[in-house]
Amino acid sequence: MRIVALIYDDLANPWLGGGGARRTYEVARRLAMRHAVTVVAGGYPGAGSERLRDGVRYLFTAPQAGYAASRLAYIRHAPLLARKLASDLTIEVFSAYNPLFTPLWAKRPQLAILHNIYRGHAVAKHGLIGRLAALLERPALVGFRNYLAVSHGLADELARTVRLRGKRLAVIANGIDATFFAHPHTSGRPDYALSLGRIDIYQKGLDTLLAALHRTNLSPPLPKRGSGEQTPSPISGEGGGGGEYIRLLIAGGGPDEQVSRVRDLIAGYGLGDAVEMLGRVSQEQAANLLLDTACRFVVMPSRHEAFGMVAAEAGAAGKAVLAFDISGLREAAPASAHGLLMTPSPISGEGWGGGSEEQRVATLSEGLIRLWCDPQQAARQGERGRTWARRYTWDAVAEAEERYYLSLAGVDG
Missing domain, CATH: 3.40.50.2000 (Glycogen Phosphorylase B;)
Incomplete structure (x- = not known):
């Protein structure tokens, strides 16, 4: 043919x-x-x-x-x-x-x-x-x-x-490529949450993500994993006290204008010490980021998706996915497997987690804290994701x- x-x-x-x-x-x-x-x-x-x-x-x-x-x-x-x-x-x-x-x-x-x-x-x-x-x-x-x-x-x-x-x-x-089913490895990086995919601020919800990270890292200090001690947070400043803050890696390429706007948002929120932009990555590099034991979970606050490939690949790599409850992510990261799907208000007619932007930011911030402070929950969901993903x-x-x-x-x- x-x-x-x-x-x-x-x-x-x-x-x-x-x-x-x-x-x-x-x-x-x-x-x-x-x-x-x-x-x-x-x-x-x-x-x-x-x-x-x-x-x-x-x-x-x-x-x-x-x-x-x-x-x-x-x-x-x-x-x-x-x-x-x-x-x-x-x-x-x-x-x-x-x-x-x-x-x-x-x-x-x-x-x-x-x-x-x-x-x-x-x-x-x-x-x-x-x-x-x-x-x-x-x-x-x-x-x-x-x-x-x-x-x-x-x-x-x-x-x-x-x-x-x-x-x-x-x-x-x-x-899902077989690369994402490989064994986990340790890179030596500090622990991080991962945003992976095309730099598209509106569709991928990167504006919401950075606002939520700003809110989270300026809130009362997060408990430091594995220790009752608290260490100074370079993000929280004088008003935030000490404690661990969430570190975010953003991996992906896109139009220069979109990339510049993301950098501006990071600077505007004062997140320079908490966020690292890696630029465009190959499929092998993406798999390495997902399979790294330092990657606690993937965050994907998209406004719309048909079938979120990154979410499915995260499941294959054994990583939980934090996202809004939209149809394309219900299928690619089901709550019964590796998805923590957040709903700020009833789903709108456009098919994405509706509500005001303030509600979306607050809800995503809650999800970030839940998965960051409970790595056991993230690990359990990630293991269920590995089993689920093998059919794709x-x-x-x-x-x-x-x-x-x-x-x-x-x-x-």
Whole structure:
């Protein structure tokens, strides 16, 4: 079978490099053993026009110096590249920020793979540009006859967005690389909580996280683990007294503007001694951070997620995940396994832990204290996460997608 997949993101994209790019690569390289797979992706500095990765042909639209220009070039040129390719199945890894309206120009069968539906989140995050994305989202989705969602919550959101009668929908979750199931190791770092993933302040809730950390580290002193003694806290200052403070590592890359804003927030809250930004990390480096015995837990206060890959990987590494109670994290870090899912108020219609920002900060601060001061609870949850995560392998994901692709080609081909 000849498969053509269109996705703006790429593993080496300096502005993104997110979960959609990871899934596309992991599935494509496995299918390339039996099928001809071509991925058409957005250009970026250093991407070139074409490369071969593990048997998968990658074609890139013209590289651009800036993120917005790169997105626009992808919208314009990706369909032109794809139309030159012979295919038995055309896949659009869908994003409202670069809709390609594939059903209008590609022969059947076509498939939309969904990692997110943004709706109101697009407006809250990007203002006028987000409003345009929100307006285009449903029209760009409705023309497809076949869909694949990475979580049941996202499938439900799709059903609220488009009429699915007479159409096909599969739900296939993301996978977890075997790297994250390795044995724990000791790096010698001081203990830390870990925020891992793309630097996206709105979606990943990094503003809420830093405000909560500020609140926590300025509150009455935390008990020092393993000792009844208290030591001076460089964060708490004169008013906070002594005690242990929470140390946070932030690992991930993103647009320069987002990274700069995170640094500004850290400085504005006076958290320079408590927070370390590591920048973009490889998958191996991410696994090492999660498997380090100094990592007490992962904190992921996202406003929306379809299926939080980092949360699932944390479970594989035996780490608890502190998050808000949203659908995409209920599936990737269930409370019955490794998730401590916090709800500041009843869940809103947008699908994330609602309430005012003040409530979200206070609730997250409570969760930080609970897991930091009770490492035994974190360890118990992490062990349950290891058991839960073993069902999610990339081999199983690729096999399920291959069966679905073949069924689509049989129906529409």
